[in-house]
Amino acid sequence: MKLKDLLRLLSSEANLQILSLLSTKAMNPRELARLLNRDESDVSRRLKVLEKAGLVEGKWTRVDGKNVRVYSLKVEELKIRFNPGEIRLEGRVEEYSIPVGFEDQRPGVSVFVGREKEIEELRRRKEPVLVVYGIAGIGKTALVAKAFPRALWYHVSGEEEVEYFFWRAGMLLQSIGYGELLEYLRSGGREEKTLLDLLKKGIEKTGPTIVIDDLHRCNDENLFRVLRLLGRELKRGRIVITSRVKPPVGVEGVFYLKLSGLRPEEAYNLALLKRGSISPEEFAELYRITRGHPLALNLIFESAPRGKSWSRENFFEFLFEEVYSSLTESEKTLLGIMALFSKPLEYEALKWMYPNKGLFPALHSLLTRGLIERIGDGYTVHEIIRSFVREVSNVSPEEYYHSYADYLLEKDSPEAFLKAFKYTIKAGDQTRLRELTELRLRKFREVVVEFPKTYMKILQEAGDNPYIEAEKAEIEFQRGFFEKAEEIWIRVMDRIEGIQRANVLTFLVDLYLEKEEIEKAEKYLKESRELAKELDNPLVWLWYQIEETKYLYYSGRVEEALESAFKELEFARRAKANPDTEALVFLHIGDILLTLNKPEEALEYYTKAKEVSEAYGISFRANIAYFEMAKAYYRLKRFREASEFARKAVNYFIRIRNYRRAVDSMAYLAVSLIGLGALEEAEEISQEMVKIGQATGYPLSWAGYIFLGALKNLKGEDGRGYFRLGREHLREKPWLYEAILNSLGRVLDIEQFQETFKPENQDE
Template sequence: VLKRDETDISRKLKQLERVGLVTSRWVRLGNRNVKIYKLNIDEIRISISSSGLKVELRTEDNVTTKHIYILLSKVLRVKIPEVPKFINRRKELRQINESGKNIILITGMPGIGKTTLVAYYVRNYVKDPVFWHKISEFDTLELILWRLAAFLNGLGFNEPLECLKLSNVDLGVKINLLLNIIDGLSCVIVFDDIHKCKDKRILEFIRYLIDNLSSAKLILISRDRPKLTPFNKEKILNLTLKGFNIKETYELFKAKGIALRNEYIIRSYMITKGHPLLLVILIDALRRDNPEEVFKHLINEDLPSFFWREIYEKLSDIEKSVIRVLAVIKDPLTLDELQELIPRKALQLILYSLIDKGIVEHQEDTYVLHDVIKSIMPNLNVSTQEINEYYGRLGRALYEKGGVINELKALKYFIKAGDVDAAINILRDRVRLQKYSYLDFLDFYAKLIHDLEAIVPPHYEVAEAYIKYEKSLIALAKGDVEKAIPLLYDALKIFKKLGFKLEVSETLSTLGRALTDVKDYDNALKCLNEGIRLIKEVDEESKMLIEWGLYANLAKLWSYVGDLDKAKEVVLKELEIAEKIDDLMYYATTLFHLGNVLEIRNELIEAERYTKKSLEMFKLIGSNYYVGLSHLVLTYIYLKLRKLEKALRHVNKSLDTLRKLYAGAWVLEALALRSLIYFELGKMKEAEADSLEAIELGKKVKYYMVGYAKIVLGTIKLTNGLSSEGLKLIRDGYKDLMYFKTDLVLILEFLIKNLRRLGFQDEARFYESVINNLNLTK
């Protein structure tokens, strides 16, 4: 996870153990001894003193105080843009601060001071937490949501991060969770450079914030009005920044330490129309040369040519190289990335010089040419070969650095460089190392694959196979199984022709999963069995991850068709593989799968043992999603064992966890199960409330387990003498569940018992015949 040297991590864990933050113990997992580390405290309180930081480590029982001497600049890292000099703008500051409106739109031409104004405002007028995001042309909505979730996580709210990890939770639910926490905090959200946005969904998200935020403040910075922003004067303060007035121009000359006659300052103001950056460039020229000569040149040249000559001719060779690279790449670059392209030790000092001259902007940890400089810059005549070399070197540096964002950027730059082989190598690594996190940025990744496909030369079958496979994964991630299946068959055919056994096995695994989803069980079984046979012939370290996936998909298939003997056999094989993979999550997930299959088979004592073990591991790993699901499986186990109070405790824990994650389908299932438990405990009012809530939730998430809630509610109606209404609900619930054999037995046994009790003998016999015809192996 940390992508750090094991020795370094071990050393740091020992340090944490010494100060009491973590404890460790050895456990036996499968055939391995594994050291498990666990957080040892409930709370950390930090206060600043003259000698350093006072850190209080709190548990429920006691408080331990530690004095840790630490450089505060490393702790208090602020990502709001710096404001080295701020000239006036008192009127605009007063409007922002006193308007009483929580949506503020700042527009104006490049370099006019929009970002500087807002940065000064939040640094000097705002006490609440501030989130600042500068939009770039390849941002996606997913990236912004992850950044917002990370921001909230830093404030102690970890639910949004957990929720974003869930693939079965509706995007609208995730956004609502973020919005509710943001609004409750009354924080300030700043989106800068909205005019660069290429993803329409980001604009729709911003519009949603505008419509729904009530306490938090939203500040939007853009050259023009965003297209999707509704400009309701009652809700939005719209400020269009113009150039400095004459008084502010005088202040700028004074701040820059240059004394000139009033006529020169007035002429400067008239020529630049008070544009701050152009004034800075002109002041620099007036400082170096005779003012009369400067204004003489201005008369004889057009303004862009004059300002560009004033900038470029005065730069050193290395400064010109920096401008050349930033002009070619266009995207913001970090210092490390720039050093890959311009290997100079003093590069940071050169960048500071360019920032001081107003040529380069420092955005968080990155550097980019100022928009005004881009607008006056002539064509630098950089050759295509040189441009491709820059893109290629940057792509290699980013991919070597690792991490999903860096790797996707590397793919983008390889595509821009026209280096198809380098781009395909990234796709090959993604398949072999099972890097599914690329799909977290679905639209951005889909665009990259589309752009790559456009530059692939004819008859390049290797590239064609990988691209078709990635397109199938994108289709599956979007829920379009019908589109994915033909792409998978096409990719499979080419991979087989090329003799790529690992890729053939992986494609067969994904195809088997897709065919299972469309209930084509025979062909799904053929694909998975062929993949398992083939993967055994592969002699590569990465084969275990793909082999594990094949058995996981096969276990899912056997569970769907109701052959629980084979499902158990396959999960045990999955467990053998997981024990060899150096990742605790694979092992814990397999134990969870095993517990689930054993529960369905009614081997309840063993199911309880494996599920409890997986629950402990998920708690250690910190996977709240699987913690919630493990409690849900334990609920089924104790319900079948007739330990109803235990079942109720676990379903409550499951609901508490899953509600925080807004895991809609699983919340519905937990509510439906709890309604059944409440009915069995004789708590009819609670049973009715849960079943009604589950049915209402089922209108949004479309999950078949709503059938449980309908059957429970129908049984309550029958108990209350509402026969017609009750029987209709029961029939509707059965229709929801009828294709899911393994989930039918428990609820139908409950239903048959109560139908007989209430005198509905014909209906009871019908549902008995359903159970008898399920053909479950155990």
């Protein structure tokens, strides 16, 4: 590849984001697309070009009969050398770096004058949270972008709740090498204290400046509370906030800067830049009526006729009328479209909604006149004139909300789906909402667990619609409010049909199995089967089969459950289910085989789950597979392999703060280490289990006491005190106590400790 072509590749922000993410670990196109919020086909195309250029390396991995392409970074550092007669690309870049932010929303700052004092003040402040506030158009965003050119940028849209903020922050931090917050979220973790701890740890470890732009749009008190805590606790890194009003983010560790208009000398410099010259009288009158407001000045300089009298009762309305009257019809239409949306629209979205050939010159003209601004890859109308545009524009909101929703759905990502849902509701299309709920079931099931508050907030705006109500019930179910979910599903199920009804029926089976109401579960399982026959859809059959497997397993019909689990696998493949679902089915099969005391066969399916999960970068599922493999190896008395996989799982689950899974894995690591004779390490693990139990109360943690008792006895010491503590903590769970002893029985002769293991009172 020619040098200029390679440099052109490196000038693409999207390509730089891909390279930045691949510097953290190898990934497949699907995972990269998910993180970058881009089409998978677009990411795959870019990866192929980067591979051809020698920047990345792709390798095929064979997983369960399928080929999976995984990419890694091939060249970590490049250096451009200028020699007489040639330019060479080689060596290392040691001092200069291009800041690469994830989903970069940094605004472009083309013309900027003054504000030196404010910039200096912001840069020298030591507080971890800096707030710049002031009226619309006063220049808050431009000031912060100028003061912190390497900042990671987060633009508040007003749609999100606090969990959405954590997701975006996790993705930002992932892009600069810290992935623990994102891993915790992707594993299903939602505990706010843990989220805050991981966010704080990520900021302090990487030291970035994160800008939260337009915080005044936010109406979630939880986000303000998170920012107050960061102000008090952050030791490194900083959060910079812009807002029209002074936000309630506290005083401790927070610096507030109220931004006013430009000073006279700064405004005069702007006038010279824009007009070349201006008389003192004209400037004095102009400054008097604008008070140095940057947007007002720009509008006058770019659009208002020279020498015009600006003394009107409503300055901005007058000025905008003057500006608007000078626009072409194409420019008016484009401005009207953009005014419908409060969030920046990328160029591709504008092309989708405004396919006319004159898009680029119209966009350029609006930028030049100061009516719109560019933020990252998007364009937006200045807030201060948005309402005026909406009043005079004749564009149809419903038409363009529909069009934008179509564009978003083409992006094929959960976040884009949520936005498309919102704009479909804005368009007032109740019929299409049914189609979107079906699309959610087919492609974006994860939004219910990843963005429950945001999705619920969107659904609340949809009005009375049975398909929307069914979606709300699923959110309630995932949050653990079974009774509320049950009431909604029972109320609306006769008003919905098709794949949505199938989803409700299978969820009711799951709900009643959780509540141990087997007869009700059986009733809805039969209905689910009849509907699966009627629809004959592989995805519906898969849902049914998963519930049938659970029902048979809960009923003690384990052999039949195994047969059902294999049918799950068949339907998962016919439905072309996502890799996570296929890995989950492999785990189901392995669990049932292990229950049937077939550890070698179980290990085969656990290994398949591991391979699929690793190939597609599904870290949480991969580590569940490690834990299950440790369990199977332990049953086979292959303690070295058991300890290796258990240790991997322990390290991961501790890192993402999933202490329940961590303790499950620690239990098998401890007993495997005892089997290997590594008693010191086994003792450390057992003590760690007890510490987690003291912090969380998770029952299996108290197995640590029993393991410590056994280890004391193995050393010839008295372990009865530890056994006593273990029995006391597990008094209400005798079956768990027996299960722990049975597990120990694979590495110890229980008979030799029989008196110690027995309760002191045989009647207990």
